[in-house]
Amino acid sequence: MEWQLLRDLSDAERRQVLATARRRQFKRGEILFHEGDPADTVHFIAEGRVMARRTSPMGDSVAFRVIGPGRALGDVALVSSARRRSSTVSALEPTTTLSLTFAEFAQLCEAHPGIQTLLATLLAARVKRLSDHLLEALFLPTDRRVVRRILDLCEQYETGPDRRVVIPLTQTDIAELAGATRPSTNRVLRALETEGLVQLRRGQVEVVDRAGLTRKDR
Structure with a gap:
């Protein structure tokens, strides 16, 4: 597994860091932390996947990201003066994380300055991705947005x-990720199923023809 935020370390150094981290396990549906909670740890996902949600100005909970093995949680709070969680994160499946306190992570960065540079690069890429999603929500039709989110999810679950x-994931989850309503998302998914690109089952979508789905996004 590639530990994205720790790839500046040697294999031996990476094993040493992860060996000292605290192992935590979460059941499906369990909350790892809530938006606005005080933040003092960074989590590395060892197994499982989680969903990140934020509260909209209207008070709705909106999913915006699925995070899987090798990725970090809580890294935004590392560079925030408020030191508060920026989103609510829940386990989509049984999930195991390895956590370090911010103090421990700061010591790690002091010993390996390249991690700070990598963190800045990853956060910049995340900001760009969120900006791209905002532009999509403003200018792309619903069918293209749904297709793009399914293709993104293929990378997570392949x-x-x-x-x-x-x-x-449920159609409601996919609708939130695409910034669309559930009825509109269902219409798009049914059309994709008719074309033989996906198969719909209770609580999941199976991508049958990924290449064909990619062509739909052109």
Whole structure:
């Protein structure tokens, strides 16, 4: 597994850091932390996947990101003066994280300055991705947004080349990620199923023809 935020370390150094981290386990649906909570730890996902949600100005909870193995949680709070969680994160499946306190992570960065540079690069990429999603919400039709989010999710859930990808998310989850309503998302998914690109099952979407789905986004 590639530990994205720790790739500046040697294999031996990475193993040493992860060996000292606290192992935490979360059940499906369990909250890792809430938006606005005080932040004092960074989590590295060892197993499982989580969903990040934020509260809209209207008070609605909106999903915006699925995070999987090798990625970090809580890194935004590392560079925030408020030291508060910027989103609510819940486990989509049984999930194991390895956590370090901010003090421990600061010591790690002091010993390996490249991690700070990498953190800045990753956060900049995340800001760009969110900006891209905002532009999509303003200028792209719903069908294109739904297709793009499904393709993004394929990268999270793929198990090997040229295989079907099963995405174990509800249509409501996909609608939130696409910035669309559930009825509109259902209409798009039904059309994709009719074209033989996906198969819909209770609580999941199976991508049958990923190449064909990619062509729909052109």
